Amino acid sequence: MTTLEKLIKHFERFPGIGSRQARRFAHHLLTEPAESVIELSELISAIQSTVKECAFCHRFHAVNGTGDVCTICADPKRDHTRLIVVERDSDMLAIERSGTYDGLYFILGGTVPLLDSEDIKKLRGTALKRRVTKQAGNGLAEIILAFSVNPDGENTSRYVESILKDSVATHTITLTHLGRGLSTGSELEYADPETIKNALSNRK
Ligand SMILES: [Zn+2]
Numbered sequence: 121m122t123t124l125e126k127l128i129k130h131f132e133r134f135p136g137i138g139s140r141q142a143r144r145f146a147h148h149l150l151t152e153p154a155e156s157v158i159e160l161s162e163l164i165s166a167i168q169s170t171v172k173e174c175a176f177c178h179r180f181h182a183v184n185g186t187g188d189v190c191t192i193c194a195d196p197k198r199d200h201t202r203l204i205v206v207e208r209d210s211d212m213l214a215i216e217r218s219g220t221y222d223g224l225y226f227i228l229g230g231t232v233p234l235l236d237s238e239d240i241k242k243l244r245g246t247a248l249k250r251r252v253t254k255q256a257g258n259g260l261a262e263i264i265l266a267f268s269v270n271p272d273g274e275n276t277s278r279y280v281e282s283i284l285k286d287s288v289a290t291h292t293i294t295l296t297h298l299g300r301g302l303s304t305g306s307e308l309e310y311a312d313p314e315t316i317k318n319a320l321s322n323r324k
Pocket of ligand 1: 176189192
């Protein structure tokens with residue numbers, strides 16, 4: 121296999137990329153200035169050592185002086201009595217951008233589609249239970265489920281409620297959901313700050 125063919129094979133493994141697009145990416149690199157391609161290859165080789173998953177919230181963050189946890193989880197000024205559970209990193213960033221929440225997060229890592237319950241295995245359900253038990257010892261009072269307003273998001277909420285039922289009862293934690301404001305079918309990631317602010321203040 122030639123270098124070009126190997127590169128195309130790598131691009132084909134990217135999410136949502138088919139063989140035609142993979143070929144276009146590879147050919148695009150052949151037309152780019154040499155220094156740009158070198159910079160890209162250096163960034164790719166450094167990504168796994170400079171970005172890692174936070175041991176608490178599981179989001180990807182730049183390696184810094186806070187050890188295994190990200191700057192949000194390590195920040196003593198944030199409200200450790202509240203925990204928002206979201207599907208993915210980009211949802212957490214959307215909530216941060218709204219500037220109205222100063223609690224902690226947990227990234228579930230996906231949703232539970234109505235028609236494909238096999239996806240449950242890929243989620244961090246067990247890690248979430250462990251996290252809740254641990255944070256309960258530090259005064260956790262509320263867990264806010266913040267999933268997209270669509271059938272998969274609602275199904276994911278039911279799944280998380282079922283796995284946290286016992287922990288919530290044992291530690292007297294309130295379980296809430298983002299309120300109206302997010303229109304039906306909308307994805308949290310693309311919601312504007314004002315919408316997220318309203319959805320958070322109207323949680324129930
Ligand atoms: Zn974190």
